[in-house]
Amino acid sequence: MDVISRTFLPAVIDAGAVIPSRHLPIVERCVDADDDAVLVTRCQRPEAPLAGDYLLLLTRRRLVVIRETPVLHRLRLHLNVNLRHLSNVTWRPDLTRPALEMAATAVDGVRERFRMRFSDTESVWRFESVLREVFLGERATLA
Template sequence: MDVISRTFHLAATDAGVAIPSRHQPIVERCVDADDDAVLVTHCQRPEAPLAGDHLLLLTRRRLVVIQQTPVLHRLRLHLNANLRHLSNVTWRPDLSRPALEFAATAVDGVRERFRMKFPDTAAVWRFEGVLRDVFLRPSA
């Protein structure tokens, strides 16, 4: 089993997210086998609340977002970006709900926004720490 398969399922379990196995082929096409998953969670796009559920996968090198359409539950790749090609990456914890809003500008200039909901504020801070580690760590 390659690194992404092991870490994808481990990150999903850590987040308490049940991931159907049909997401795996999309993940395998988008992410290198040696790139480890650090965050997996369900999210929604605030500007398109009826667009269906999204699965956000963050690795050390890529951001992959898979959309599941609301009616037919078909999977569609929404975003597949190298982290170096993202600009103006921001996130904002919302402890009153508890949630976290993540935004980044893709290489095509489109501003992507995602809202992740969590069961408690401890989960918000854990995910915020992962984002800080991935996006604010010094380059090697």
């Protein structure tokens, strides 16, 4: 079973995101067959809200971000990095909207920021728990 059907599609369903199938070839090129997708969501860049939508894919070893241009809906690989090459990874839940903002510095020194919006605060805490598990190695349980 390939990485798409084994982990990516279940993560998409878990997130409640609608991901067109044209994203799949980029995902297949970026993610190893034995690397599990743990988080898939649409997001935006707070410093460039009109730059288009982004698809954020987090696996146990990689962060992959695919940009979709606003007018022509072309797909471009924005970021494909091993998690070991990220530094100063931070995230901040915003329960008033509900949203979660994540930031990380890539190996080239560029600070990347992504804002994920959710339908409810429960989703914010679920995604925050996944980020904590992947980046801090903590297993968090929601009470």
